[in-house]
Amino acid sequence: MDKEIEVERKGLGTPATRAGIIENLIHKDLIRRDKKNLLVTEKGNRLVSIVEDKFKSAETTSEWEMKLAKISSGEVDKEDFLREIEDSIRELVDRYKNNLNE
Known part of the structure; x- marks a missing residue:
């Protein structure tokens, strides 16, 4: 938890930054919306597996x-x-x- 707080203090994980990141991931077909949930796509899974x-x-x-x-x-x-x-x-x-x- 302390690491997450430190990361957020450095400008990551804030609602403002998350919204832009999420929209970019949706636009690139790495995740998709399903009602209130965000789900990884096959393309997203492949990318994560090789990085x-x-x-x-x-x-x-x-x-x-x-x-x-x-x-x-x-x-x-x-x-x-x-x-x-x-x-x-x-x-x-x-x-x-x-x-x-x-």
Whole structure:
């Protein structure tokens, strides 16, 4: 619970941010509405199953949101941030390639 409170303090999980995220997920056919419920679609399930846990975590999202705020205030360089994400993705792809070759 403490982690959730900390994540919300950093701008994630608030009603304002959730509404936009939910609408975007519906628009991309990753979830759908069923009366008062939100249900994952087959496309959403497939996406979640292939994405590395690190990229799905609230902690990573929170960290990225904080860095984006620092980019907008000039404290962090945009190119450094993008390079960090690219490096993480390359590392993941390399790890999967190595596992396939074993």
